[in-house]
Amino acid sequence: MIRTTVLTAARRVLLVLGMPAVLFAVWWFATADSTDFYVPPLATILQKFGEVWTVERLLSDVVPSLIRLVAGYLLAVVVGVGLGLVVGMSRVVRDVLEPVLELFRAIPPPVLVPVIMLFAGIGDTMKVIVIVSGCMWPILLNTVEGVRAGDEVLSDTCRSYGITGVARLRHLVLRSASPQIVTGMRQALSIAIILMVISEMFAAINGLGFTIVQFQRSFAIPEMWSGVLLLGLLGFALSLLFRFAENRVLAWYHGLRRAQRNP
Amino acid sequence: MLDVRNLQKIYTGRNRNVEALRNLTFHIGAGELVCLVGPSGCGKTTLLKCMAGLLTPTGGEVTLDGHPVTGPPPGMAVVFQEYGRSLFAWMNVRDNVALPLRRKKLGKTREKELVDHALEVVGLADAHQAYPWQLSGGMQQRVAIARAVAFEPKVLLMDEPFAAVDAQTRAELEDLIRHLWRELGVTVLFVTHDIDEAVYLGQRTIILSTSPTVVQEDLTIDLPDERDQLHTRSSTRFAELRAHVYEQIQRAKHHNGDAEAPKDDDPDTLTDDRSHDLAVQNTES
Ligand SMILES: Nc1ncnc2c1ncn2[C@@H]1O[C@H](COP(=O)(O)OP(=O)(O)OP(=O)(O)O)[C@@H](O)[C@H]1O
Ligand SMILES: [Mg+2]
Numbered sequence: 001m002i003r004t005t006v007l008t009a010a011r012r013v014l015l016v017l018g019m020p021a022v023l024f025a026v027w028w029f030a031t032a033d034s035t036d037f038y039v040p041p042l043a044t045i046l047q048k049f050g051e052v053w054t055v056e057r058l059l060s061d062v063v064p065s066l067i068r069l070v071a072g073y074l075l076a077v078v079v080g081v082g083l084g085l086v087v088g089m090s091r092v093v094r095d096v097l098e099p100v101l102e103l104f105r106a107i108p109p110p111v112l113v114p115v116i117m118l119f120a121g122i123g124d125t126m127k128v129i130v131i132v133s134g135c136m137w138p139i140l141l142n143t144v145e146g147v148r149a150g151d152e153v154l155s156d157t158c159r160s161y162g163i164t165g166v167a168r169l170r171h172l173v174l175r176s177a178s179p180q181i182v183t184g185m186r187q188a189l190s191i192a193i194i195l196m197v198i199s200e201m202f203a204a205i206n207g208l209g210f211t212i213v214q215f216q217r218s219f220a221i222p223e224m225w226s227g228v229l230l231l232g233l234l235g236f237a238l239s240l241l242f243r244f245a246e247n248r249v250l251a252w253y254h255g256l257r258r259a260q261r262n263p
Numbered sequence: 264m265l266d267v268r269n270l271q272k273i274y275t276g277r278n279r280n281v282e283a284l285r286n287l288t289f290h291i292g293a294g295e296l297v298c299l300v301g302p303s304g305c306g307k308t309t310l311l312k313c314m315a316g317l318l319t320p321t322g323g324e325v326t327l328d329g330h331p332v333t334g335p336p337p338g339m340a341v342v343f344q345e346y347g348r349s350l351f352a353w354m355n356v357r358d359n360v361a362l363p364l365r366r367k368k369l370g371k372t373r374e375k376e377l378v379d380h381a382l383e384v385v386g387l388a389d390a391h392q393a394y395p396w397q398l399s400g401g402m403q404q405r406v407a408i409a410r411a412v413a414f415e416p417k418v419l420l421m422d423e424p425f426a427a428v429d430a431q432t433r434a435e436l437e438d439l440i441r442h443l444w445r446e447l448g449v450t451v452l453f454v455t456h457d458i459d460e461a462v463y464l465g466q467r468t469i470i471l472s473t474s475p476t477v478v479q480e481d482l483t484i485d486l487p488d489e490r491d492q493l494h495t496r497s498s499t500r501f502a503e504l505r506a507h508v509y510e511q512i513q514r515a516k517h518h519n520g521d522a523e524a525p526k527d528d529d530p531d532t533l534t535d536d537r538s539h540d541l542a543v544q545n546t547e548s
Contacts, residue, residue: 153348156317160335161363161414171362175353252353252394259396 049226072131080136084143109134122203130199135188142184146177264293269323285475298461301471340416350395357391381413401428
């Protein structure tokens, strides 16, 4: 019993880490003898990585980025889910808002950065607004879909048992839409990371994106690459964290899907 | 107790109107157990939804204790035909049963008592922590029944609750319903398309015609109150009643609200008001 669980766990770790390991190996050997100024050997990058990303650096540049990312992302979740519920539950609101929402969604978020800078300045507010304005759309639209797809029998059940108002929202609407909401949140997470970096590239005094651009401008190429690497690791860690949370919140859904596949 | 008077329901679609119910009138007394049979698609679910206040009738009315039903009445529980879809997949069995009780604010102890008891009587005492999708169809249906039982309704409406369970489980559940009905003293309306079930379960059987639907017959089931699967089903009276209901259903298949009226070219066009002239037909009781 315990042996098999250990084995399956080991297999899963291998599966998760296998491909990145291969890619790293390819990167390592392909650049090992590189003399190209712009493509330094991975060994050099890793050595710089240790030198550049000290604790002070992490505190002064990575932490502020992360705070903006988390603030923007959470705000986007609140706004996206909140608006999504309203739009999804009301036919009238949907008919009025849907074309407008589609239009906004079609605008590539980075284009909004200069516009948002005009009225929100170049501080943290601007960066958070950029993140929210870009990554709330998948959350919003998926929430609308999830709410609309709600089951009629279940909704009748709630009505006949007098489960209405907040209880209905909490136990029925949000939960039944949660698989779609999570899908939207997953898409939004990668958008949020991209926008975090982009917003820092435009105008900033600190942050991961800002640092990478500084290195690039001063031709500190291995340092720049080490920043890119850190960004990749950060994204990887966040998606692992996301998957962990998802497996807890949607355990019922995955179980249901499995049960439906092999009845 | 529960009165249905001249009930009519027309579903209006974009290019098609369906008259699911034409004119239904019947009465269910407090504490009665009444079965409702009718051919598939004759509007049994539609009728139940109108009675549960989930659907607004096109004409006529439903009254509960003299008050018109305009929304779901507080003392009523419904067990739906699609039981699998009526359970919350994200809650375990216990929470599924307990959720409707929260609103009643009975206190933790009483709530626990009701949930435990309800799951006990339907034979799911050891499935509290399971999720609905981990259970068989029959067990899921029992969760839905337990939820209705724990709710302590005055009126219980059940829509073909045993359609998807095997014969053995079905027999058990039938006896369970009779047991609960006698223990709790609730008023039960039980919809089925199974003739045996309709005769075995109730004190009365209301037989519906095909669409556009009217009451074909309101039949009293004069079997003794003590029933069991073996003896009741093999009694002569049971066989007679069964044969009678069977005949009525056969007749019902060729008989509907249009039968006594001049034929229209399209049964779905509703321009006349003759439906109001059609009283309940063949009412024996
Ligand atoms: N929402 C709806 N919109 C339009 N027509 C409907 C709707 N619901 C039911 N109908 C129609 O009304 C008629 C009666 O349907 P209903 O589901 O009430 O029948 P039923 O007696 O419960 O059938 P079954 O025995 O198969 O459960 C059918 O012709 C059906 O197509
Ligand atoms: Mg039905």
